[in-house]
Amino acid sequence: MRQSVENAVAVCPVEVAVAVLGGSWKLTVVKHLTGGTMRFGELRRAVGPVTPRVLTRQLRDLEADGIVSRTVFAEVPPRVEYALTELGETLRPAVVWLDEWGAAYADREVSQGRP
């Protein structure tokens, strides 16, 4: 268990979820992986403005936390596939819900035009 997660446990279970999913792009990665296995390059293009360095880091974090699996194929050119683990799949409803909530939130902001 990563240190941040371990600290979170002591405070509140919700903080555990934040510790695991809170980094940039992490939920976006999980969301894309709910559609099935993806290669590194696919993920990179799908997520958008993320550098390889950062994406790698997020993926390794998610891997360490048991959310995604990483499969390396010994080929030329190299191929690495990422997929949700069983545990990662349990996040599906939350991802869907938060995705919809975020969209609704953004709409609300636009329609209300708050500064």
Added chain:
Amino acid sequence: MRQSVENAVAVCPVEVAVAVLGGSWKLTVVKHLTGGTMRFGELRRAVGPVTPRVLTRQLRDLEADGIVSRTVFAEVPPRVEYALTELGETLRPAVVWLDEWGAAYADREVSQGRP
């Protein structure tokens, strides 16, 4: 709309949720407020190891994002009450779900004893 939120919109709706709720203690604060209005000091004690400076910052962020309301009573001693807004209330199911997920995750880690 805060800048971070605005950036998030461009990428993915889930990132909006992360931008609004991602800071430390934020979801914990929201969780406690689902139980009803609380004063600053109550919140401080409830959350745990949070300094006033940080708690104030999180509360102001949440207020700016329309999740919590802040009511100042012109009394001596001072009293400030925080409550969920209508928008904040819409987060209730997510908070409950993430709380349970986090608890289950922590249990899993303990039982599996991953380093």
Added chain:
DNA sequence: CCGAATCCTTCAAGATACTG
């Protein structure tokens, strides 16, 4: 193609002390 290595910047979070 999938990263690793390097370097850099920024900023959230924490410690501490003080005030209306």
Added chain:
DNA sequence: CAGTATCTTGAAGGATTCGG
């Protein structure tokens, strides 16, 4: 009681370059 005022620090994120 409910915050500010300063200061410090560590980690996250990003740009760029290089390698298997």
